[in-house]
Amino acid sequence: MPRQIIFGEIPGIEEGHWFQGRKEMMPTSFHRNWAAGIDGNGREGAAAIVLSGGYEDDKDLGEEIIYTGAGGNDPTTGKQTEDQSWHNRGNAGLLKSMNEGLPVRVIRGSSHNSKFSPKIGYQYAGLFSVIDAWEEVGKSGYKICRFKLVYSGDNESRGSAEEIELDHGIRAKKRQIGTILRIIRDTKIARDVKLLYNFKCQVCGTAIEIKNGLYAEGAHIRPLGEPHNGDDSLANILCLCPNHHVMFDRGSFSIADDLQLLGKAAGTLHVDNKHKLDKSNLKYHRDSHGYD
Amino acid sequence: MPRQIIFGEIPGIEEGHWFQGRKEMMPTSFHRNWAAGIDGNGREGAAAIVLSGGYEDDKDLGEEIIYTGAGGNDPTTGKQTEDQSWHNRGNAGLLKSMNEGLPVRVIRGSSHNSKFSPKIGYQYAGLFSVIDAWEEVGKSGYKICRFKLVYSGDNESRGSAEEIELDHGIRAKKRQIGTILRIIRDTKIARDVKLLYNFKCQVCGTAIEIKNGLYAEGAHIRPLGEPHNGDDSLANILCLCPNHHVMFDRGSFSIADDLQLLGKAAGTLHVDNKHKLDKSNLKYHRDSHGYD
Structure with missing residues (x-):
């Protein structure tokens, strides 16, 4: 029987927590899906993603991540071989998380091409919020679904996200009850x-x-x-x-x-x-x- | 001829800058009005406020300030003697600053009842954003116009505003071009x-x-x-x-x-x-x- 989806922090697993492998993430529902990057679906939302270098178009700016959705790639080579779809279970999950303001646990794998990746294994990067979703033609020539996530966890000492449009950014502490839904900025x-x-x-x-x-x-x-x-x-x-x-x-x-x-x-x-x-x-x- | 209103930071006057008196704030347009708490008007917005303990209902939580608008008080005793109005020049200015996302320079005077006030003189507390405006009956029994301001300046090392409703607060760096207008949060x-x-x-x-x-x-x-x-x-x-x-x-x-x-x-x-x-x-x- 599949474990229930859990949003937000999971007790005992702090930001920076290191995992040897993905199976370790499953008993706690930290990331329930051993094979997929996105843990979630369009009905409930996505609760966690693993960045593992599976997509050539990913970008990782630390506090801000441009993430390519799921589907359309060859499971063996990882290369894009067809268009991605917003109906894909994982992509629909990330859209739902954006629309409902749900937090997404981000995990970086050693194979993810970023200076923030661990040398081996996987590391929990903290909670992020999905703030944008769009499609484009990837390096492969096929349509890809893309998401922008920004760090929205509790760690005050981290540098904050580089968000343009903000001159007078309101930074805010969190409480346990809420979820951000939408930020309107002006210039x-x-x-x-x-x-x-x-x-x-x-x-x-x-x-x-x-x-x-x-x-x-x-x-x-x-x-x-x-x-x-x-x-x-x-x-x-x-x-x-x-x-x-x-x-x-x-x-x-x-x-x-x-x-x-x-x-x-x-x-x-x-x-x-x-x-x-x-x-x-x-x-x-x-x-x-x-x-x- | 009155000096032009200037919004945002004024070169040479950093957060924490100390003034001996209010007249020092005038040549640079830092705060142009020697007598009023609010520098601004309903057409242009309010660019600066001085907290000087003039109103008994003010609250200063550091990063978050509950500010009572202008008008209705006796200039000699400072006591509220009639209702305040949203048409008051300063109050209309703060509303405009809220609606347009304009930054407000906040200055604390020694007579302002807060642990953040300087012992003598005046101190620049940084840029704040007006995020709420409402009216209520003050301790005096008269209607007062109230504003909530939160710190929105550039100082990353400051503790951030205590904003309830936020579980997954997106904190963001600023650029020179923008102004925040509205934040929508969800629970x-x-x-x-x-x-x-x-x-x-x-x-x-x-x-x-x-x-x-x-x-x-x-x-x-x-x-x-x-x-x-x-x-x-x-x-x-x-x-x-x-x-x-x-x-x-x-x-x-x-x-x-x-x-x-x-x-x-x-x-x-x-x-x-x-x-x-x-x-x-x-x-x-x-x-x-x-x-x-």
């Missing part, structure tokens, strides 16, 4: 675009009324920060209501070059004459979320 | 309420469609954390879409005991039979945002 350019549209959403025209005025959010089309490295410029930002911002960031809708809305939004994006969007950014967003 | 109870409503907003019925399902946010009625200390329980949480979550947290609408929506939302809150709301929490929200 000076975001303030400009909101003023240009008088806080009206470019998709639905809504301006949220608050105590002393109106509220909207600046939404970068090509995200800032690794690995997307979009610009903080008017050509790369939209004025959206929070609902459409969530949808746009998750790829529920995208925008064609002629400004037609694609996916779960209908009609045309409203764009002011003074607002020149960079079409390569629109294409980047479409490509990231499977709009052809 | 396990929030997940329960979203499942109960199948991610449909209790105000508008919207369920946001995302890649692998639906999206909603858990909104605490009486906020968690200091100084509100609401419970993380089903009796104190709603399932809302991001738009209505923003509006509810800012007090654009509130909820009567009979579940009628008040303010900028119309109709009745949809509440499931299994969802028993605590009316004292509804009253707390109404009182916090001026609904009588």
Whole structure:
């Protein structure tokens, strides 16, 4: 009978804990799946991942990890031989963990190509949060599902994640009860675009009324920060209501070059004459979320 | 001619900088107003505040400050003698800084009742972000406008803000370009309420469609954390879409005991039979945002 999935820290296994092999992770449900990188599924979420160099496109910046999802690779060679899918059990699990703000235990194996990997065996890197998911064409030429995870554990002494968009980052201690779901950040350019549209959403025209005025959010089309490295410029930002911002960031809708809305939004994006969007950014967003 | 308002750090004045008196803060625009606690206005935002013990209801937890707005007090005795107003220049400035994610320089004076205050003179405590604004009846019996600020400066070695709701806090380095606007956090109870409503907003019925399902946010009625200390329980949480979550947290609408929506939302809150709301929490929200 399969063991129950457990999210978050597991008593007795501290950050930095070393395992000789993956079987040691199973009795405690630390990582229940001996063969797969991702422990989890789309219904419950993913509770743990092992980084073991299985995918050539992984990136490990320490506090921030760009992780390639599961599937599409040859089990023998590890090479990508077909497209990955968001319906893959593990990939759907990581999406669920992102949407629900569930923590993911990250384990680095010695075969994982990173200066943070142990020389032999496996080492527990701590709790991370999935903050972004997108697709791209990997080095192999096949579609891969990618995730960005940032360190969100309890270890105050660790250097913090390199998160662009933050000038005045609010760093916060944790308690036992909560889970982060979503962080909205803003930039000076975001303030400009909101003023240009008088806080009206470019998709639905809504301006949220608050105590002393109106509220909207600046939404970068090509995200800032690794690995997307979009610009903080008017050509790369939209004025959206929070609902459409969530949808746009998750790829529920995208925008064609002629400004037609694609996916779960209908009609045309409203764009002011003074607002020149960079079409390569629109294409980047479409490509990231499977709009052809 | 009045000096221009400047947001963020001012070159040459590091965190911890000591001033003998307030006039020293004026030539650099560090704090331009000799007499007022808040430097700013509703059009531009507030750039700096001085904590000088002028209000009996202030609280200083170090990384987190509960600050009473301006107005309503007798200039001689400092005692509250009438209600404060959100239209007050300084209070409107702090609201603007909250809504736009602008950083606020915080300066502690020796007369400010806190263990963090300097023995004499004034000390720069660093950049803070305004993350909450509400009203209440102060110790004086008069209405006061209150703000919660958390440290958001660059000093990595400082202990971080005690932010409840966070189990898996994402801490992040800053860059020069951005400003934080909004942080959405979630708790396990929030997940329960979203499942109960199948991610449909209790105000508008919207369920946001995302890649692998639906999206909603858990909104605490009486906020968690200091100084509100609401419970993380089903009796104190709603399932809302991001738009209505923003509006509810800012007090654009509130909820009567009979579940009628008040303010900028119309109709009745949809509440499931299994969802028993605590009316004292509804009253707390109404009182916090001026609904009588």
